[in-house]
Amino acid sequence: QVQLVESGGGLVQAGGSLRLSCAASGRALSTYVVGWFRQAPGKEREFVVAITWNGGATYYADSVKGRFTISRDNAENMVYLQMNILKAEDTGVYYCAADDLISNFQRRLVAYWGQGTQVTVSS
Numbered sequence: 001q002v003q004l005v006e007s008g009g010g011l012v013q014a015g016g017s018l019r020l021s022c023a024a025s026g027r028a029l030s031t032y033v034v035g036w037f038r039q040a041p042g043k044e045r046e047f048v049v050a051i052t053w054n055g056g057a058t059y060y061a062d063s064v065k066g067r068f069t070i071s072r073d074n075a076e077n078m079v080y081l082q083m084n085i086l087k088a089e090d091t092g093v094y095y096c097a098a099d100d101l102i103s104n105f106q107r108r109l110v111a112y113w114g115q116g117t118q119v120t121v122s123s
Contacts, residue, residue, distance in 0.1 A: 022080070
């Protein structure tokens with residue numbers, strides 16, 4: 001099993017940037033596909049981005065392509081999400097997630113979740 005803890009959320013103006021971090025403990029993060037989901041008030045949790053175990057492939061939601069970048073540091077058991085050109089519609093709780101299969105990210109059936117970090121973008 002792996003435990004995930006997010007940090008880096010906050011309040012930012014539209015057009016600004018934030019960098020989220022996800023620290024993993026327990027089983028080595030290098031064995032998992034990792035990624036981020038988000039959930040806005042009154043909406044379902046949605047997939048944002050995922051990265052394969054060695055960083056060889058990344059998958060982005062269309063809404064964040066060109067603005068968000070995921071990266072991972074397996075040696076440090078860390079995952080990062082650089083968010084640029086933030087928009088009001090990016091507001092929500094952002095969750096770090098891990099699973100053995102990329103397909104589980106696409107189906108929102110990942111095994112491991114962090115507790116979430118709030119991102120608020122003011123327009």
